[in-house]
Amino acid sequence: MAGGADRPAHPGRDFAPYRSSVLRHPKRPLVPMGGDPDAAELYGPVFGVTDVTELDADLTRQHQGEPLGERITVTGRVLDRAGRPVRHQLVEIWQANASGRYAHQRDQHPAPLDPHFTGVGRCLTDDQGRYLFTTVKPGAYPWRNHLNAWRPAHIHFSLFGTAFTQRLVTQMYFPGDPLFPYDPILQSVTDPAARERLVAAYDHELSRPEFSLGYRWDIVLDGPAATLSEAALPEAVVSHAALPGSGEDR
Amino acid sequence: MPRPTPSQTVGPFYGYALPFPGGGEVVPAGHPEALTVHGYVYDGGGAPVPDALVETWQAAPDGSLAGRPGSLRRDPVTGGFLGRNGLDFTGFARVATDADGHWTVRTLEPPSGRPYLAVCVFARGLSHHLFTRAYLGAPASSDALLSALPEERRTTLMARQESERVHRFDIRLQGEKETVFLDFTTSHTSDTSGLRHGSGR
Numbered sequence: 001m002a003g004g005a006d007r008p009a010h011p012g013r014d015f016a017p018y019r020s021s022v023l024r025h026p027k028r029p030l031v032p033m034g035g036d037p038d039a040a041e042l043y044g045p046v047f048g049v050t051d052v053t054e055l056d057a058d059l060t061r062q063h064q065g066e067p068l069g070e071r072i073t074v075t076g077r078v079l080d081r082a083g084r085p086v087r088h089q090l091v092e093i094w095q096a097n098a099s100g101r102y103a104h105q106r107d108q109h110p111a112p113l114d115p116h117f118t119g120v121g122r123c124l125t126d127d128q129g130r131y132l133f134t135t136v137k138p139g140a141y142p143w144r145n146h147l148n149a150w151r152p153a154h155i156h157f158s159l160f161g162t163a164f165t166q167r168l169v170t171q172m173y174f175p176g177d178p179l180f181p182y183d184p185i186l187q188s189v190t191d192p193a194a195r196e197r198l199v200a201a202y203d204h205e206l207s208r209p210e211f212s213l214g215y216r217w218d219i220v221l222d223g224p225a226a227t228l229s230e231a232a233l234p235e236a237v238v239s240h241a242a243l244p245g246s247g248e249d250r
Numbered sequence: 251m252p253r254p255t256p257s258q259t260v261g262p263f264y265g266y267a268l269p270f271p272g273g274g275e276v277v278p279a280g281h282p283e284a285l286t287v288h289g290y291v292y293d294g295g296g297a298p299v300p301d302a303l304v305e306t307w308q309a310a311p312d313g314s315l316a317g318r319p320g321s322l323r324r325d326p327v328t329g330g331f332l333g334r335n336g337l338d339f340t341g342f343a344r345v346a347t348d349a350d351g352h353w354t355v356r357t358l359e360p361p362s363g364r365p366y367l368a369v370c371v372f373a374r375g376l377s378h379h380l381f382t383r384a385y386l387g388a389p390a391s392s393d394a395l396l397s398a399l400p401e402e403r404r405t406t407l408m409a410r411q412e413s414e415r416v417h418r419f420d421i422r423l424q425g426e427k428e429t430v431f432l433d434f435t436t437s438h439t440s441d442t443s444g445l446r447h448g449s450g451r
């Protein structure tokens with residue numbers, strides 16, 4: 001494997017600069033489950049058309065008026081570890097408004113609430129594993145982790161794979177944000193290449209004339225599934241690489 | 251092979267996005283065969299965690315692991331939540347802990363072959379979710395996970411029966427009686443037989 005490929009993708013749970021982690025992480029090593037083909041976790045919850053409504057994926061149309069802020073679309077694909085699309089699965093997002101304020105009673109940041117923006121979205125991935133949300137770019141916001149602590153603008157994502165083991169909750173960031181080096185949550189991912197995988201790309205092809213700016217962010221779910229046996233992995237990778245037109249999923 | 255997208259904490263403000271009405275009611279209240287599984291989430295100081303999110307997944311009573319849609323069944327007229335239809339067993343629950351760190355799931359007993367709820371815990375301060383299992387009732391002696399664990403660790407995975415249909419399962423994120431948490435993701439790089447060799451340290 002190339003250098004760095006084995007560095008952990010996920011943040012350590014004991015990253016002390018993120019203060020709330022101190023009493024909320026296990027100190028004993030996790031018990032490895034790799035060899036158990038009978039685990040219920042190799043399967044997982046499924047969702048369908050009854051679990052979302054049409055307006056869920058457009059966070060700018062959930063109220064009477066238009067929300068304030070820079071209108072954006074965020075799209076990408078959800079893939080498994082073999083690069084295969086995760087089809088028809090639930091993607092959930094939540095975010096602050098353009099001023100950096102959540103529609104949550106406990107967010108007391110003195111930035112204005114927007115009566116036309118809640119900041120919650122859902123959709124199902126399509127046949128290619130694609131998701132798409134229309135929303136506004138969230139603002140940065142302060143928090144009390146340390147003096148003058150600010151979170152870079154981000155959108156929270158929650159994802160399901162075909163297996164419960166692939167469950168992922170994460171955050172998507174925007175390219176070039178000057179707050180990155182100061183944010184212990186992003187920096188809890190210590191591998192710079194892994195951190196980069198949390199940052200969306202601005203994609204001019206995705207911007208819609210006179211309407212919205214486009215961002216692309218692909219998501220790769222970790223963890224095995226019953227359909228993703230370790231022995232089958234290399235073959236799956238090869239067949240994916242050989243797919244004609246694999247670059248067409250714009 | 252694509253590299254995985256890193257996890258990030260669920261943070262403090264998921265409460266208006268992820269929980270949904272009836273999230274813990276895998277079967278309707280009053281269902282004659284409903285089991286109640288409940289407990290607290292505690293931090294390393296023994297304090298309840300009031301902003302954790304607990305998800306459970308399980309085999310259906312008939313052994314099926316296929317799951318069914320409809321956990322978040324929606325009303326296309328209002329955009330609100332209709333609740334599950336009461337017929338399809340989705341196998342999935344999601345509950346936020348209350349101000350006292352307590353959570354409750356009402357479900358059906360999992361089959362004897364997989365007599366547990368798979369549990370996934372998220373919380374502010376937790377950078378990467380944690381998996382554990384709540385075993386309900388006596389597991390088979392052949393259960394690979396339980397038989398690999400020393401007694402004092404094994405008990406953290408056993409729900410305690412409080413009455414005929416009520417089971418208590420507390421989750422301790424850290425500390426003396428720390429819950430056993432499970433790793434499904436890293437074993438593929440080095441150890442494909444972790445359970446057989448696992449000392450459960």
Ligand SMILES: [Fe+2]
Pocket residue numbers: 096151154156261263
């Ligand atoms: Fe946030």
